[in-house]
Amino acid sequence: MASVARKFHDETAHSPYSVRTSGHTLEWDIKPFPFKVYTDVPAIPLPRDADVVAVPTLEALARPAPPAARLTLPALTALLYYSAGVTKKKSYPGGGEVLFRAAASTGALYQTEVYVIAGEVDGLEAGLYHFCPGDFTLRRLRAGDVRGALAEAAAEPALARRAATVVLTAIYWRNTWKYQARGYRHLFWDSGTMLANTLAVGDALGLAPRVVTGFVDAEVNHLLGVDASREAALELVPIGPEGAAAPAVGALAPIAHEVMPLSSDEVDYPALREIHAASALASAADVVAWRRATPPPRREPRGPLVALPDPPRDSLPLGEAIQRRGSTRRFSHAPISAAQLSAALWAGTRPIPADVPDGLVDLYLIVNAVEGVTPGAYVYWPGAGLELIRAGDFRRESAYLTLEQPLGGDAAAVLYFLAPLDDLLAASGDRGYRLANLQAGVAGGRAYLAAYATGFGASGLTFYDADVVRFFAPHAAGRDAIFVTALGRASGARDDVLLSKTISAPARRT
Ligand SMILES: Cc1cc2nc3c(=O)[nH]c(=O)nc-3n(C[C@H](O)[C@H](O)[C@H](O)COP(=O)(O)O)c2cc1C
Structure with missing residues (x-):
């Protein structure tokens, strides 16, 4: 049943x-x-x-x-x-x-x-x-x-x-x-x-x-x-x-x-x-x-990997990055650097100190505009690099997959968190559902932090569930789409006001 x-x-x-x-x-x-x-x-x-x-x-x-x-x-x-x-x-x-x-x-x-x-x-x-x-x-x-x-x-x-x-x-x-x-x-x-x-x-x-x-x-x-x-x-x-x-x-x-x-x-x-x-x-x-409960086994890459550079050495103070963070409402098509993408991927896959194992969600991505990285669909292997699934210009598809929202198509890269949901539910029961969504949320939140700390923008996005899995097929077989985060450079300024004095944190906007 x-x-x-x-x-x-x-x-x-x-x-x-x-x-x-x-x-x-x-x-x-x-x-x-x-x-x-x-x-x-x-x-x-x-x-x-x-x-x-x-x-x-x-x-x-x-x-x-x-x-x-x-x-x-x-x-x-x-x-x-x-x-x-x-x-x-x-x-x-x-x-x-x-x-x-x-x-x-x-x-x-x-x-x-x-x-x-x-x-x-x-x-x-x-x-x-x-x-x-x-x-x-x-x-x-x-x-x-x-x-x-x-x-x-x-x-x-x-x-x-x-x-x-x-x-x-x-x-x-x-x-x-x-x-x-x-x-x-x-x-x-x-x-x-x-x-x-x-x-x-x-x-x-x-x-x-x-x-x-x-x-x-x-x-x-x-x-x-x-x-x-x-x-x-x-x-x-x-x-x-x-x-x-x-x-x-x-x-x-x-x-x-x-x-x-x-x-x-x-x-x-x-x-x-x-x-x-x-x-x-x-x-x-x-x-x-x-x-x-024993979580589903982790997978291994199936093909050669493209190495990414290390994340940038400098990043904003954490308090300032959080204060400045705000979901990008419109992305330009300008590229981010490979080091910036690397920062978001690295941050998104950091271990989560918890009472249960982490690493339940896999990180798939579409690269639209990242300096030195061929546009296409990839899987990210933490600590190792990117496995190419399919090269190509997928801006149209990445807008469609994120509920036809332009943000998904205009982004420099879009991260798709996928989990082996049936295996997880078999191992951990229905509470495993909470966990998959939570781990994807933490990963997305960390990608936001890395983005704002290293000079670009991000936004969480919702998505067409089955179409995401189909897009990454057959690699993503047995997986379900859990959450999506878009990365890129903002087009135009935000129209909200930073409140600087709630506590004495700096409030500069560049
Ligand atoms: C899990 C999640 C899903 C989101 N999905 C969308 C979305 O589908 N479309 C969108 O424009 N913004 C989306 N957002 C951005 C939110 O609208 C935004 O976080 C909220 O308005 C608060 O603004 P802020 O992030 O700038 O502080 C999402 C954010 C999160 C955390």
Whole structure:
């Protein structure tokens, strides 16, 4: 019998037919508010002079800084700001305004919410906090040290010893308002682009971040006090040094804080709740089994490889690259250098420190305009080079594959993340679906960072599922398209405004 994830994936695939017959229209009257605001607990302002992350971006991606002896509030603030903070503002005629964030997010809808379970943070009492990027504050939802409960829910004793854990959740309706059930994929793409920032900044600050993907879903949702039919925990990221283990706290009382409604009405997408429930873990034993699953074997190149040069030696400071990052809205046809392409490919395939193996997504690409690289379709082999599948000018095809969006055709190169989905689901069960989308999202987020740090632009893109696999056939047989990122040089200036003073980071635009 087909898994729930396979059925969900196929039923939410884009094709020219599905796009033209969808009939979905955006109901602006009920567009969800982009910030979660708890209204019954006081806001704790975060320091505006938090750490500026000055480590060169490619260095932060290459190796972690020496471990920090303490987790301080300024370091935690920097991590939150560069993961989820408001970095730019765009005003529209008629009064509309979008507040853009540190990490890219489908449709600028920002359904990823951030919580902190703090134990040993200098300058912050122990407790469960929600981070609101809108007013740049924390609000405490539980008092006291609840790391022991988190460690149990994740079957991971180290979480009771680490200074704090950041928890990413998603509020479904914020994304399904536009993208309907397919939005489930976006929860992982977008928490992935955010994690790319969280991991890089955490490593730059010596906080040893690590992604925990296995946990008893209901227990973590209960700890956070979220309404699990609308919002759910996706990933946990322990940060900071290990100290004495937090005491066991037993069963936690329920919490139900008041929250500002997102909109006057909501639409439920049962298919999304169904795949999330099917991919949930019910017990600590399930979590252990999830971590022990053997992933599908990695593949080997089938033909000669074209070597790429090393990435550029210099890259912007990480904080500045994140502050400047913004999805390119129009690419010129100007080429990027082979070293710049190399930086994005290298960054996108860096290991992900996590409780489960990485490397589940393969990186296919179309090269349209990269100096010294023959235009064509390729597969990238990390550390080795490019395997040519087919030479040719594929600008028309790369625009078509990305849902007929010009960005895909105008880009210098387009990265297609493909995963052996059936093999992965057979090995790991339906939760493997979350993981494939997450790993592709992290890879795309890291490609964004490398692009902005080395002087070019990027944009995440959606795609025609089956056509992508067909384009890379027969090489891509047995794989599914998971996520796409376009790279290139921007045409014209952006029309949004960099907000420089949220924390004291530089805000220059070249
Ligand atoms: C997973 C993902 C998919 C995206 N897909 C598209 C797309 O299909 N077309 C597009 O124009 N932009 C796409 N984007 C870019 C978003 O619209 C953009 O991230 C969002 O508007 C926030 O703006 P910023 O990235 O400039 O901060 C995507 C971004 C992500 C992270």
